[in-house]
Amino acid sequence: MKLSFLLNGRPTEVDCEAQETLAEVLRARLDLTGTKVSCEVQVCGACTVLVDGLPVSACTLLAYEVRDRSVLTVEGLARPDGSLHPIQQAFIDEFAFQCGFCTPGMIMATKALLDDNPKPTDDEIIHFMDGNICRCTGYVPIVRAIKRAAAQIQQEKGK
Amino acid sequence: MMPLRRFRIHQAREIKEAAEMLAQFGDKGRLYAGGTELLLAMKHDLLRYEHLVDVKTIPGLDKIELKNSTLHIGSTATHRSIENSPLIREHFPVIAEMERHVANVRVRATGTLGGNLCFAEPHSDPATLLLALRAKARVQGSKGERTLEMDELVAGAYETSLAADEILTAVAIPLSAKPRRAAYLKFQIHERPTLGLALVLELDDGQNIKAARAVVGSVSPKPCRSDKAEALLAGPRDKVEKQLPHAAKALAEAADPVDDLEGSAEYKRHLIGVFLRRAFDRALQRPTAHG
Missing domain, CATH: 3.10.20.30 (Beta-grasp domain)
Known part of the structure; x- marks a missing residue:
C-alpha cells in the first residue's frame, strides 16, 4: 500500500x-x-x-x-531555526519530566489541548490529560508546564 | 507485543456493499470502524481476521440529525463528534456528558458509537445510557432492514444479535413529549468503569415521577434493568426517595454482579445503592431537556 x-x-x-x-x-x-x-x-x-x-x-x-x-x-514542533516550541520549553522550565518517556506524548496532547482551548482551567487540563500517564513526576509539574506554555503562547500572539 | 498479523482492508462505499463483503468473507472478515477495541484484541491475538471491512468510507454514516422528533446518530460518529454536537448538547445533554468521559481523549477522537455497541464490551458507557433512553438500533443486512431494542442488540459480553452480514447503521433516540430528567454516573479507578448507572425520570408537572428507567452497566456481562426497580422509582418524589434502597436492591438482584478485577460482586451491589441515589439527586437537579 x-x-x-x-x-x-x-x-x-x-x-x-x-x-x-x-x-x-x-x-x-x-x-x-x-x-x-x-x-x-x-x-x-x-x-x-x-x-x-x-x-x-x-x-x-x-x-x-x-x-x-x-x-x-x-x-514537527520546533521552529525552522531550531528553537523549541513554547510547550517544549515550558516542560524544560518546569522540569515536567524525569525519565522523559511519556514526554513526547504529553507535549503532543498539550498541543491538541491548547490549539482547541488556549486558556484551559486546571480542571480542563486534568480532564484532557487524564489519558496520558507519567510514572515519575506526579503530574503537578506537568500541569504547571501546560499553564506556563499557555501563557507563553498567549504572550507571543499578543506581540 | 507481537505486531498485528497480516490482513487486507476493504473500503465499502455503501452499506449494501459492506454487507456483501461481510457475507463473502464469513468468519475471516470483520467490520472495522474506529478500531479502538478490535485492533487491541487482534494485537493480543485473541481475534484473527484476514479481511477488515472499513465502513468509515461510507458517506453519511456518521451523520447526527433530528428527524420526526427522533435523534439519529449514525454508527460511525465518533465519541468526540457526539460530545461536541450542538444538537445533542441541546436535546440530550446527558449523552454529551457521558461521551465526554468515555475512555480518554484519543479513544474519543477515533472510536465510534457503532463500534462501541457492536464490540459489546461489558463496560460500555453508551450501551448503558442508551438502554435507559429507550434508544433503538437500526440495522441493515442483505435481507433488509430491522430495528432492535438496545437490550436485543447487546446479547452478552462481546456478543450481539446481529447476523454475520448485518450492520448497525444508526441509533435512534426518541425525544420525550413529557419533561424528562436524566443522569449517567460511573465509578472508575482503572481503565474501565467498575459501574455505570443511568437513570431517566419522566415527570409530570408537579413533584410526581410518572415513570423511571434505571440501567446498571459494567457490573455484569451486559447492561441490565429491572421492572421491579423501576416500579419502585415511580410515584411522588418523597416516596420514591424513601424507596431508593429497595429499588437499588432490586436492580442489583437483576444485574447479578460478577467478581472481577474492578471489584467484588458484593462491593458492586453496594455501589449500585450509592450511585442510584447520586443519579437520582443529579437527575432532579438538571434543567429539563429530553435527557
Whole structure:
C-alpha cells in the first residue's frame, strides 16, 4: 500500500502494509523515533500524535487511517531555526519530566489541548490529560508546564 | 507485543456493499470502524481476521440529525463528534456528558458509537445510557432492514444479535413529549468503569415521577434493568426517595454482579445503592431537556 500524507507539514509518501500501525511506520519506516510506544493498548498516551489536529494513539491507529491527512509528531514542533516550541520549553522550565518517556506524548496532547482551548482551567487540563500517564513526576509539574506554555503562547500572539 | 498479523482492508462505499463483503468473507472478515477495541484484541491475538471491512468510507454514516422528533446518530460518529454536537448538547445533554468521559481523549477522537455497541464490551458507557433512553438500533443486512431494542442488540459480553452480514447503521433516540430528567454516573479507578448507572425520570408537572428507567452497566456481562426497580422509582418524589434502597436492591438482584478485577460482586451491589441515589439527586437537579 502506498500511503500519502502530510507529515509535519511535508508531503510524504511511504510504502507500508495494511496491518502496520502509525507508530510502526513513523518509527521504523520514517526514522521518527520521537513517538514512544509503551502500553500498546491506548491507555498510557506515550505514543500520542495529532491527526488533523486531534490526538490519537499511534500505537494502535492503523497507518492506513492517515491517508491524505495531516500528521504532527513531536519532531514537527520546533521552529525552522531550531528553537523549541513554547510547550517544549515550558516542560524544560518546569522540569515536567524525569525519565522523559511519556514526554513526547504529553507535549503532543498539550498541543491538541491548547490549539482547541488556549486558556484551559486546571480542571480542563486534568480532564484532557487524564489519558496520558507519567510514572515519575506526579503530574503537578506537568500541569504547571501546560499553564506556563499557555501563557507563553498567549504572550507571543499578543506581540 | 507481537505486531498485528497480516490482513487486507476493504473500503465499502455503501452499506449494501459492506454487507456483501461481510457475507463473502464469513468468519475471516470483520467490520472495522474506529478500531479502538478490535485492533487491541487482534494485537493480543485473541481475534484473527484476514479481511477488515472499513465502513468509515461510507458517506453519511456518521451523520447526527433530528428527524420526526427522533435523534439519529449514525454508527460511525465518533465519541468526540457526539460530545461536541450542538444538537445533542441541546436535546440530550446527558449523552454529551457521558461521551465526554468515555475512555480518554484519543479513544474519543477515533472510536465510534457503532463500534462501541457492536464490540459489546461489558463496560460500555453508551450501551448503558442508551438502554435507559429507550434508544433503538437500526440495522441493515442483505435481507433488509430491522430495528432492535438496545437490550436485543447487546446479547452478552462481546456478543450481539446481529447476523454475520448485518450492520448497525444508526441509533435512534426518541425525544420525550413529557419533561424528562436524566443522569449517567460511573465509578472508575482503572481503565474501565467498575459501574455505570443511568437513570431517566419522566415527570409530570408537579413533584410526581410518572415513570423511571434505571440501567446498571459494567457490573455484569451486559447492561441490565429491572421492572421491579423501576416500579419502585415511580410515584411522588418523597416516596420514591424513601424507596431508593429497595429499588437499588432490586436492580442489583437483576444485574447479578460478577467478581472481577474492578471489584467484588458484593462491593458492586453496594455501589449500585450509592450511585442510584447520586443519579437520582443529579437527575432532579438538571434543567429539563429530553435527557
